[in-house]
Amino acid sequence: MSTPQTILVLGSGGREHALVWRLARDGHRIIAAPGNPGMAGLARLVAATLTDAAAIVRIVAEYEVDFVVIGPEAPLVAGIADALRAAGITVFGPGADGAKLEGSKVFSKQFFARHGIRTAEFRVAATVDDGDAAIAELGGELVVKADGLAAGKGVVVCSDAAQAQLAVRDMLQAKRFGDAGGTVVIERRIRGREVSMLAITDGKRLEVLATAEDHKTIFDGDKGPNTGGMGTVCPGWTSTAAEQRIVQELLLPTVAGLQADGIDYRGVLYAGVMMAPDGTPWLLEYNCRFGDPETQSIMVRLQGDFAGVLHGAARGELPASGLTWADGTAVCVIVAAAGYPDAPAVGDPIRNVDSTPEATVFHAGTAIKDGKLVSAGGRVFGVTALGADVHEARRRAYAVADTIALRGKQLRRDIGLR
Numbered sequence: 440m441s442t443p444q445t446i447l448v449l450g451s452g453g454r455e456h457a458l459v460w461r462l463a464r465d466g467h468r469i470i471a472a473p474g475n476p477g478m479a480g481l482a483r484l485v486a487a488t489l490t491d492a493a494a495i496v497r498i499v500a501e502y503e504v505d506f507v508v509i510g511p512e513a514p515l516v517a518g519i520a521d522a523l524r525a526a527g528i529t530v531f532g533p534g535a536d537g538a539k540l541e542g543s544k545v546f547s548k549q550f551f552a553r554h555g556i557r558t559a560e561f562r563v564a565a566t567v568d569d570g571d572a573a574i575a576e577l578g579g580e581l582v583v584k585a586d587g588l589a590a591g592k593g594v595v596v597c598s599d600a601a602q603a604q605l606a607v608r609d610m611l612q613a614k615r616f617g618d619a620g621g622t623v624v625i626e627r628r629i630r631g632r633e634v635s636m637l638a639i640t641d642g643k644r645l646e647v648l649a650t651a652e653d654h655k656t657i658f659d660g661d662k663g664p665n666t667g668g669m670g671t672v673c674p675g676w677t678s679t680a681a682e683q684r685i686v687q688e689l690l691l692p693t694v695a696g697l698q699a700d701g702i703d704y705r706g707v708l709y710a711g712v713m714m715a716p717d718g719t720p721w722l723l724e725y726n727c728r729f730g731d732p733e734t735q736s737i738m739v740r741l742q743g744d745f746a747g748v749l750h751g752a753a754r755g756e757l758p759a760s761g762l763t764w765a766d767g768t769a770v771c772v773i774v775a776a777a778g779y780p781d782a783p784a785v786g787d788p789i790r791n792v793d794s795t796p797e798a799t800v801f802h803a804g805t806a807i808k809d810g811k812l813v814s815a816g817g818r819v820f821g822v823t824a825l826g827a828d829v830h831e832a833r834r835r836a837y838a839v840a841d842t843i844a845l846r847g848k849q850l851r852r853d854i855g856l857r
């Protein structure tokens with residue numbers, strides 16, 4: 440294990456709680472900014488605005504931080520990693536140039552095309568006329584994506600041209616996602632089953648993490664609108680051979696492409712992959728940070744020197760030793776607020792939030808008000824358990840998720856049942 444370090448984790452969601460939990464387990468001193476109430480026993484919580492680089496530099500100096508882990512995409516896309524590096528700070532997370540892989544769908548699709556990385560055929564449109572022309576040209580089932588960040592909601596899967604035209608108008612004319620939808624990508628829909636593969640990179644090599652499978656829609660049976668993710672299973676459903684194909688055919692060419700484009704990428708490459716029925720992996724998208732809630736189920740299985748891997752990647756020297764994985768299966772069940780994803784209720788009191796030896800409650804959207812725990816976001820908790828198999832992990836996670844008292848709470852009952 441690396442010698443104890445002081446690590447600043449930026450963010451306040453379930454992903455960051457899981458990162459803090461895992462790093463603290465190895466004896467590191469953790470500062471979380473701004474953090475959340477669930478981290479209070481694991482980390483020193485410090486108020487901060489994540490796009491205020493000067494404030495973060497001051498926190499680093501005050502708490503003698505060894506390195507910074509940036510959790511969410513917004514500060515990465517805003518160039519906070521660049522600002523911290525310019526101040527001489529060691530940072531895990533790509534600069535604004537690399538974060539464009541997530542921050543701009545147009546950039547990422549053009550990057551894939553330029554570097555021969557298999558992805559669905561696509562067109563870019565900034566006007567309704569161009570959108571309609573692209574829809575007519577591509578034909579069949581399509582996916583319409585807002586170019587910029589849209590909290591996981593900017594992707595509309597369309598079964599016919601009429602739906603695609605509606606989605607284009609919703610984004611380009613009605614400005615459903617504001618400036619993020621000022622340009623859209625229209626691409627052919629690839630049928631298959633999705634898997635999330637995350638890899639840590641120093642810009643040259645990869646440390647590939649165990650796969651995970653997300654459950655993106657709000658309702659059981661993959662029904663209803665998309666959310667940020669309602670639950671995950673780790674490992675995902677793919678075979679070792681399939682995972683090798685993802686690494687060889689998608690991830691490694693991406694690292695080579697980043698190098699060819701002069702992008703020094705130090706952080707997570709999170710590939711959203713569609714495995715076609717014939718076993719071919721297609722790259723749907725990249726995220727430039729750990730997945731949420733993939734990270735919750737990944738962290739409870741991750742063994743080895745995690746801080747050493749993050750620190751090595753941040754310095755551009757990923758260690759050769761690698762990570763290992765606990766046997767069994769991890770399941771994360773999201774407990775979401777009433778009204779999520781469209782209009783989540785916030786400020787509701789919460790009771791019975793207790794981790795057990797068998798399941799950990801990661802806080803995602805909570806706050807303390809008048810000394811009491813209240814909801815403060817759409818996804819409120821990610822209850823995560825490791826079991827000998829998916830059934831045991833599900834039993835353990837749901838046993839705790841079901842005891843949480845939150846008015847109108849929503850949770851899918853089919854996490855891990857695919």
Ligand code: GLY
Pocket residue numbers: 591653667668726729730731732733
């Ligand atoms: N689980 C989806 C995401 O992290 O974007």
